[in-house]
Every structure is written in C-alpha cells, then in structure tokens.
Amino acid sequence: MADLKAGVNQLFLREEELRTGMELLFYAYREFTAEPDEILAAIDFGRAHHRVIYFVGRYPKITVSELLAILKITKQSLSRVLGELVRQGFIDQQTGARDRRQRLLELTEKGVELERQLSETQRQRIARAYKMAGAEAVEGFRKVMMGMLDEEDRAKFTPPTPARPLTKR
Amino acid sequence: MADLKAGVNQLFLREEELRTGMELLFYAYREFTAEPDEILAAIDFGRAHHRVIYFVGRYPKITVSELLAILKITKQSLSRVLGELVRQGFIDQQTGARDRRQRLLELTEKGVELERQLSETQRQRIARAYKMAGAEAVEGFRKVMMGMLDEEDRAKFTPPTPARPLTKR
DNA sequence: CAACCGCGTCAACATGGCTGACCTAAAAGC
DNA sequence: GCTTTTAGGTCAGCCATGTTGACGCGGTTG
Numbered sequence: 360m361a362d363l364k365a366g367v368n369q370l371f372l373r374e375e376e377l378r379t380g381m382e383l384l385f386y387a388y389r390e391f392t393a394e395p396d397e398i399l400a401a402i403d404f405g406r407a408h409h410r411v412i413y414f415v416g417r418y419p420k421i422t423v424s425e426l427l428a429i430l431k432i433t434k435q436s437l438s439r440v441l442g443e444l445v446r447q448g449f450i451d452q453q454t455g456a457r458d459r460r461q462r463l464l465e466l467t468e469k470g471v472e473l474e475r476q477l478s479e480t481q482r483q484r485i486a487r488a489y490k491m492a493g494a495e496a497v498e499g500f501r502k503v504m505m506g507m508l509d510e511e512d513r514a515k516f517t518p519p520t521p522a523r524p525l526t527k528r
Numbered sequence: 529m530a531d532l533k534a535g536v537n538q539l540f541l542r543e544e545e546l547r548t549g550m551e552l553l554f555y556a557y558r559e560f561t562a563e564p565d566e567i568l569a570a571i572d573f574g575r576a577h578h579r580v581i582y583f584v585g586r587y588p589k590i591t592v593s594e595l596l597a598i599l600k601i602t603k604q605s606l607s608r609v610l611g612e613l614v615r616q617g618f619i620d621q622q623t624g625a626r627d628r629r630q631r632l633l634e635l636t637e638k639g640v641e642l643e644r645q646l647s648e649t650q651r652q653r654i655a656r657a658y659k660m661a662g663a664e665a666v667e668g669f670r671k672v673m674m675g676m677l678d679e680e681d682r683a684k685f686t687p688p689t690p691a692r693p694l695t696k697r
Numbered sequence: 698c699a700a701c702c703g704c705g706t707c708a709a710c711a712t713g714g715c716t717g718a719c720c721t722a723a724a725a726g727c
Numbered sequence: 728g729c730t731t732t733t734a735g736g737t738c739a740g741c742c743a744t745g746t747t748g749a750c751g752c753g754g755t756t757g
Contacts, residue, residue: 380654383673485549488675499668504552506657
C-alpha cells in the first residue's frame with residue numbers, strides 16, 4: 360500500500376512539474392515579447408518586423424530563403440514586413456556576387472540602431488535572470504531548452520561556427 | 529593589453545550567451561506550440577482555444593475575470609473563443625453561489641478529453657527534455673525561467689497553494 | 698437606492714499568418 | 728544552347744486573434 364501511494368504521489372509530482380514547465384514557457388515568452396512590442400507599436404511595426412530585424416542582424420548577408428527557413432513562414436508573409444523594412448531604410452539588399460538571383464540582406468545603420476533598441480530590454484531581462492540564477496543554473500536552462508527542440512533547430516546551436524550555421528553562399 | 533583583450537572577449541561571450549538565450553526561447557516556443565496547433569486546426573480551433581482550455585483545466589471554477597487576468601487579453605477577445613467552447617460543450621459555466629454575477633468555468637468531460645489530447649505532446653516534449661537534461665538541470669531551468677518573469681507572474685509559482693493562486697471566490 | 702462591478706455583445710479595425718496563381722531573371726543540367 | 732529549376736517578388740483574398748469604444752443587464756454593496 361505504501362508503494363502504491365508513493366507511486367501515485369510520484370505521478371502527481373511529475374504532473375505538477377510538467378505543468379510548471381509549460382506555464383513558465385507561456386509566461387516567460389509573453390513577457391519577453393511585451394517590451395519590444397511597445398517600442399514597435401510606436402513606429403507602426405509589429406513583432407514580425409522584430410524577428411526579421413533580429414535575424415538579419417544575427418546573420419549579416421543572409422539570403423531570403425535562409426531567412427524563410429529560420430522563420431518558417433511563407434515568402435508572402437515575409438515579403439510584407441521585409442518590404443517595409445527595406446523601403447524604410449532599415450535593411451539593405453545587395454545582389455549576390457556568386458549567385459546574382461540572391462538578395463543578401465543586411466541591417467543599415469538605422470537598422471542596427473533599431474535592433475539594439477529592441478533587443479536591449481530582452482538582453483537585460485535574460486542577463487538579470489542569468490545573474491540571479493547563477494552559472495550552473497544557466498547551464499541547466501540551456502540543457503533543458505535544447506532538449507525541447509527538434510533535431511533541426513538543435514543543430515543551430517551546436518555547429519561548426521555558431522554564428523553562421525547557414526548554407527554556403 | 530592582455531587585460532583589454534580578455535575584457536573584449538568576455539563581452540563577446542556574454543553577447544553570444546544572451547543571444548543564445550533569446551533564440552532558445554524563440555525556437556522552443558514555436559516548436560512547443562506546433563503540435564497542438566495541428567490538432568486544433570483539424571477541429572477548427574486555434575491556439576487561443578488551447579490557452580483557455582488549458583487554464584480552465586488548471587483552475588477549475590475559475591471566473592472570467594481571473595481568466596482574463598491570466599491571459600492578459602481583452603474580454604472581447606476572450607468571449608469569442610470562450611463562447612465557442614461553451615456552445616460546443618467543452619466548457620461548462622455555472623453561476624457563482626456567493627456572487628451570482630460570476631460565471632464559474634469548468635471543463636466538461638469532452639473538454640477534459642480535448643485538454644488531455646492537446647497537452648499530451650507538450651507534456652511529452654517537456655518530459656523528454658527534463659529526462660535528457662537531468663534533475664539538476666531542471667532546477668536550473670526553473671530558476672532561470674523564474675528570473676525572466678515579472679514579479680506578478682513569478683508569484684503564481686511560489687504560492688500558498690500552487691494550484692490555486694487565485695483570489696477568493 | 699445609487700454606484701459600482703461581472704459579464705456579455707455589437708461594430709470596426711490591425712496584424713500576421715495562410716493559399717493559390719503568376720512573373721522575371723539567373724543558374725544548372727543535359 | 729535550350730530546357731528546367733531555382734531565387735525572389737507580387738497580386739488577391741481568406742482567417743485567427745488581438746485591439747478600441749460603446750452600451751446593456753443584472754447583481755452587489757456602501
């Protein structure tokens with residue numbers, strides 16, 4: 360009987376534990392995006408613009424199709440926001456040298472500035488959390504988060520060159 | 529000179545580290561929602577329905593305003609999805625005994641079943657990640673995630689009774 | 698009994714996904 | 728060298744889910 364009760368209790372703890380994980384993800388993601396969203400709203404942009412700005416900043420000279428592969432949205436959806444960003448001078452396109460069909464994307468100075476501003480609050484939030492939790496906890500955090508990803512995305516973090524796990528161009 | 533180089537290097541590592549955190553959150557959240565989204569689409573529901581189902585399941589007899597406080601959306605947005613869920617028999621409303629203006633929300637059997645089905649893949653994903661990472665890493669994960677939250681949300685996880693950090697009713 | 702509160706509803710709008718069709722120009726294959 | 732494939736763009740329309748603002752009804756409370 361003691362065994363059975365222990366088993367049930369184990370199950371309950373596990374259930375609680377998993378729910379906690381789910382909710383942490385929900386709340387953390389929401390708060391993580393809340394501050395940039397305000398800045399974006401003020402200049403008539405949305406979260407989609409932020410994502411594009413972020414990844415173009417992260418991978419300078421990224422091609423449109425690489426960007427699409429990261430964001431996993433359709434090119435029609437991307438082109439709406441990307442078009443605005445280019446027209447308003449946040450992103451520069453240059454024709455690929457080796458393959459002239461490609462448009463290599465890069466942040467302009469204005470784009471870099473916006474990126475910095477948008478991500479600043481997020482960086483602070485993470486930095487604060489890392490600091491509060493300590494180095495060991497950060498390692499655990501990373502391990503667990505990696506475990507949540509599918510193989511494809513996980514590969515982006517364990518690469519030859521972490522900053523450019525993209526295809527050749 | 530060695531000091532300066534070390535300092536710059538430190539800064540670079542920190543930057544990399546913070547970006548990794550941001551991206552982990554982005555990819556993890558996306559994959560976390562992808563599987564339920566498919567199930568939902570098949571029955572003409574969306575992510576918003578899932579959230580409502582989830583939290584009503586989590587806090588049986590929750591009131592509408594408590595739910596609104598958790599989701600942080602407008603009542604007009606909520607009422608759209610909540611209405612559908614009630615009309616299609618996934619959620620039951622009963623008038624509050626003490627305050628008859630309140631609608632206490634609860635999953636029906638049908639609702640419980642859907643909740644289970646939707647969250648199953650997510651639970652598995654988390655369980656897998658926890659298992660792969662180990663107990664210590666899980667503790668670190670939790671610490672870091674908590675550190676990302678604002679005080680208000682953090683309180684939901686360090687309560688008298690974790691399962692009902694809601695107001696009296 | 699007046700004021701406030703819990704909840705619902707109507708209308709209109711924005712954002713950011715989606716599908717499908719169709720185009721150009723460049724590269725690659727045979 | 729011609730054909731096919733690829734990279735990228737574009738038009739048009741649909742849907743889900745968020746927003747504001749206005750208003751109503753019934754129940755609670757000072």
